[in-house]
Amino acid sequence: MASKTLLITARSFGKVDPAHIARLREEGFAVLEFRESPDMDRKQLEDTLPDIQTWVVSSYRIDDAVLSKGERLRLIIKHGIGVDNIDIPAATRRDILVMNTPQVNPLAVADLAMALLLSFTRRVVEAHLNVVSGNWNQFLGTGVYGKTLGIIGLGRIGLGVADRAKGFGMTLVGFDPYVGEQVRMQRDDISVVDLETLLRTSDFISLNVPLSDETLGLIGRSALQQMKPSAIVVNTSRGRIVDEDAMYEALRDQRVAGYATDVFEEEPPVGSPLLTLPNVLCTSHIGWYTKESMKLLGDQVVDSVLAVYGGVTPGNILNPEVLSRVSPDFWRNG
Numbered sequence: 556m557a558s559k560t561l562l563i564t565a566r567s568f569g570k571v572d573p574a575h576i577a578r579l580r581e582e583g584f585a586v587l588e589f590r591e592s593p594d595m596d597r598k599q600l601e602d603t604l605p606d607i608q609t610w611v612v613s614s615y616r617i618d619d620a621v622l623s624k625g626e627r628l629r630l631i632i633k634h635g636i637g638v639d640n641i642d643i644p645a646a647t648r649r650d651i652l653v654m655n656t657p658q659v660n661p662l663a664v665a666d667l668a669m670a671l672l673l674s675f676t677r678r679v680v681e682a683h684l685n686v687v688s689g690n691w692n693q694f695l696g697t698g699v700y701g702k703t704l705g706i707i708g709l710g711r712i713g714l715g716v717a718d719r720a721k722g723f724g725m726t727l728v729g730f731d732p733y734v735g736e737q738v739r740m741q742r743d744d745i746s747v748v749d750l751e752t753l754l755r756t757s758d759f760i761s762l763n764v765p766l767s768d769e770t771l772g773l774i775g776r777s778a779l780q781q782m783k784p785s786a787i788v789v790n791t792s793r794g795r796i797v798d799e800d801a802m803y804e805a806l807r808d809q810r811v812a813g814y815a816t817d818v819f820e821e822e823p824p825v826g827s828p829l830l831t832l833p834n835v836l837c838t839s840h841i842g843w844y845t846k847e848s849m850k851l852l853g854d855q856v857v858d859s860v861l862a863v864y865g866g867v868t869p870g871n872i873l874n875p876e877v878l879s880r881v882s883p884d885f886w887r888n889g
C-alpha cells in the first residue's frame with residue numbers, strides 16, 4: 556500500500572464535486588472509497604483499516620474497537636459538524652487526530668424551513684400527487700401573509716428563517732434565552748418574547764435550537780397544549796426536540812394543525828406512527844444537503860487534510876493535544 560492512504564466512507568464527499576478527490580490524488584494520496592449505507596459490509600470495511608492513515612467519515616460509529624483495527628490511522632475527518640459517532644477520547648488515547656468541517660451553510664436549512672411551511676400551507680405535495688395521477692382537483696390552502704411566525708432559537712438558521720418570512724409579510728416573534736436580548740437590541744422586526752407567549756400567539760412555529768438537555772422534548776404535551784389548534788410546527792433542528800408521542804396525539808386529535816419536519820427521533824423513522832397521519836409532511840434530513848453546501852464541506856475536508864500533511868495546524872482539530880505527540884516527519888513521510 557502507498558504511504559498516504561485515505562479511506563472515504565462519507566456518503567457524499569467527492570460525489571457532488573469530483574474535483575475534491577482528484578485534488579487529493581494529485582497530492583499523492585491513494586484513495587479508497589467504501590461508502591456508508593445501511594446494508595454495507597462492515598467487516599469488509601474494517602478489514603481495510605490496518606492500511607489506512609486518513610479516514611473521511613459521515614456517521615459510521617467509530618468506537619475504540621473500530622479504532623483498534625486502524626494500526627496506521629492518524630487522522631479522522633468528519634464530513635459534517637456533529638462528531639457524536641466518533642469516540643474522541645479513545646482516538647486521543649491512540650494519537651489519532653479528529654477534525655470536522657464546521658463551516659456549514661445555515662441558509663440552506665432556513666430555505667428548507669420555508670419550503671416545508673409553504674408546501675404544507677399550500678398543500679403542494681397533495682396537489683402534485685393528484686395531478687400526476689391523472690386528476691385535476693383543487694386544494695384549499697392557507698395563506699401566510701400577515702400571519703405570526705414564532706421562531707424558537709434565534710441563531711444562524713433562526714434568523715435566516717426570519718429574513719425569509721419577513722419577505723412573505725409575516726409578523727415575527729422569537730424566543731431565545733441566550734441571545735434574545737441581543738436580537739431585541741439589533742432587530743426591530745422580531746418581537747422577542749417568552750416561550751409561553753410565542754406558543755400562544757404563533758400561527759406557525761419554527762424550531763431552530765440545538766439538541767441539549769434543555770431542549771430535549773421542548774415541544775411536549777405542555778407546549779402543544781398552549782398552541783393554537785390551527786398551529787403548524789416546522790422542525791428543521793433535531794427530532795428529539797419534539798416529543799413525538801405527544802405530537803402524534805395532538806395531531807391525531809387535531810389539537811394542532813400540522814407538523815412539517817425534516818428530522819425524527821430515529822432516522823430513518825421506520826414504523827413511526829407520525830407517518831400515518833395526513834397532517835404530517837416530512838423530508839429525510841435534507842436541510843443541509845445542497846450542492847453549494849456539499850462544495851463547502853468538501854473544500855474543508857481537502858483543505859484540512861492537506862494542511863495537516865503540510866505541517867500547518869488548522870483550527871478545526873477537535874483534539875489538538877494529539878498534534879504534539881505525532882512527529883512532524885510522520886505527516887511528511889507517511
Ligand code: NAD
Nearest residue numbers: 708709710711712713731733734763764765791792842843
Ligand atoms: P446556532 O448555534 O447558530 O443557533 C442556535 C440558537 O438556539 C442559539 O441562538 C441558541 O442561543 C439558541 N438556543 C439554545 N438553547 C435554546 C433554548 N432552550 N431555547 C431557545 N433557544 C435556544 O445554530 P444553527 O446553525 O442555527 O443551527 C440550529 C440547529 O439546526 C442545529 O443545532 C442543528 O440541530 C440543526 N441543523 C439541522 C440541519 C438539517 O439538515 N436539518 C442542518 C444544520 C443544523
